[in-house]
Amino acid sequence: MTNDKKVGVIIPIYNVEKYLKECLDSVINQTYKNLEIILVNDGSTDNSLDIAKDYAKNDPRITIINKQNGGQSSARNVGIEYFSGEYSLEYCKNIDGLEEYNIKGNNPLQIHNILNQNKINTASQIDYLIFLDSDDYWELECIEECVSRMVGVDIVWFDAKTFFDGAKSDWVSTLKWLDYNYEQIITRKNWLDRIKIRQQRFFYFAWQGMIDFKFLKDIKLKFINHIIHEDDHFGILMFLQIRKVYILPKELYNYRIRNNSTVTYDMEVPKNRIPLYFRHHLSIFDNNSTLTYKYFYTSSMLQTTLGLIEFLQVQDAYAKSVINKYLLPTYIDLALGIVDSSADPLNLISQLPTLEPYTDIHRKVSGAQKIIKDSTIYKIGFTILRAKTIKKILALPNQISIFIKNEKEIKKLYKDRISKYPFAKKPDLQNYTDYHEVSKIKSHLSYKLGIATMRAYKFRYFGGWLAWPFCIAFTAIKFKLNQKNKGK
Known part of the structure; x- marks a missing residue:
């Protein structure tokens, strides 16, 4: 296989010193070599940044974007914006063996600096984009398997296998939920049909595949900043705009579920489960981390739901009918949980009337x-x-x-x-x-x-x-x- 297509890799990093080397080793040792690797350090307070620097010093493909904590969604958006050329950079100095750049002008996601070996002030043009979470890792042939199937499609969607690190979960990939078990190319309508046939109640997509970067820029899609489970909104909106997706039911991704990850649920939530950028709300909830986290979760679901409803306004009748009947009710139910909150610092409850036309008071729900x-x-x-x-x-x-x-x-x-x-x-x-x-x-x-x-x-x-x-x-x-x- 030729390496003429450049693949951009975005890895958000936050306090993962225990896992980061395994993750990065799986990236730099990929059988496909033409990579541009962006490590977005999202305000880590452990040794994650130092580990990232060590890798950047030894691999010219790696660039570190060091930013204030804003959550995984904002970290992924920084990577997208960097590859899209939305940042104007100015050279600062050589620091600790790496070249340092600062952002000129507007800097809403509060990037501190950008570090790499290369003394260049623009990102390489990439053909494809792929996300990887920093506590997970790839099979070494992951990128090669995807690139070889990207011709004529917007996404290559692959499978994942789960392993547990001190946590229990019944997590199953969406590929398995939707019963895609052989290689095929699907269209937007095929995906909607499968949602309907399987009566799927949720959908998300971020790290589960490779994305054609021109397609992503054309649809102008980013993550909602400062929320949890941001890949639900991102995934549904993306698949509502696809033309073709290549289904690759190979477990190329190793998905770690750990106690303090965003997919685990505890009755009592420790303070460290609340993102740094959200902790200033703790005092509003009498320093009760459980109540604070539950508000963070339900407010995220409400923002996701509001985004889905807004996007559905411009969709065709079939898409509206499928999403309204199968996916949307789940997010509405989760969003309505905000009425149980002891406070509303984001002033989101006032937006509940937007949900009323889509809410069935006689609904059957789970929970x-x-x-x-x-x-x-x-x-x-x-x-x-x-x-x-x-x-x-x-x-x-x-x-x-x-x-x-x-x-x-x-x-x-x-x-x-x-x-x-x-x-x-x-x-x-x-x-x-x-x-x-x-x-x-x-x-x-x-x-x-x-x-x-x-x-x-x-x-x-x-x-x-x-x-x-x-x-x-x-x-x-x-x-x-x-x-x-x-x-x-």
Whole structure:
């Protein structure tokens, strides 16, 4: 194969010192060599930037763009804008063996500097573009396999295999969800047909394939800055504008799922899960990182949904019907979760009326299990189970009071918002498609301990707290005996 086509690689980097070498080794050792590699350091606070510099010193194909933290979406956009020639650069100096450049003029994504070996002030012209997340890695033939199939198509869409790093997940690639299991070329209509046939409820695309860069520039598509799961909006809008896509069901991508990645969900969210650029909102949520993260998530889904609805206005009738029936309801349901938020620092709730024409108040949705696990009852029980030290046990009454106080405030806010936006009301629990699983969640010890605690709290002025330790012990012993009897 000739290497006459140049491939631009964009790798956002944020605090991945543990994984970055494996990632970069898989890039620089690709069997296809004609690469322009952009490492976008998104304000890392660990040694990631130093590792990136070491690689840049040894490989002239690598350029580092060092920027203020803005999230993966903004990091990817910086790479797109750099390859598109949107930045005017001025040479500064040689720093630590690399040439340093600064951005002249407008710099909205706050790029600190650009570093490479080459002493050039413009990016190479690229033919194709591909994204790679910095905690993942490619098979060594990935680029070569894609380039050989890029003729006459806008995208080569390949598969991924998952491996876990301290996390559990049932993640499956969209290629597998849509049952694409042999090589073929599809059109926009073929993709819409498959969404309809498979009744697909979500779609995303970013790192799953190679993109014709002229196509991407022609459709003027970028990621929404400063949100999570930005590849849903990007992927749906891209596939609504494709002409042809080459399906390559080979697992060329190694996708790592780790505890603090954006695809994992925890009942209690640690502060480090909240992006640096969003942490200034913590004080608005009384420094509660769980509430802050949930607002960050639902506000991201609302921005995604608003973007989808806006784009659908210029689509043909068939595309509107498929997206409105299958994909859009999922994002609407996730976006409407913002009505549960204890604050709205981005002032997005005022945009909910845009969703009303697309919202079915009798809708069947999924998520009953999550509702129970998000309930104050379950969270209290879960917190009790995690209290393994004397200090944590003594802190429980105060924690429980805070849980209940937050629940009361959020319920009041929810009631006020629903009176203003009645279409945003959650369906009754019985209307959830996974309602049959609720009884299983309620049988968890966490839920049972939560129930016992709520009873004690209700009678706290009549000695409820004094009886509470005995209620907890009795509930736990009864649960274990029942489990033991079931096992016989």
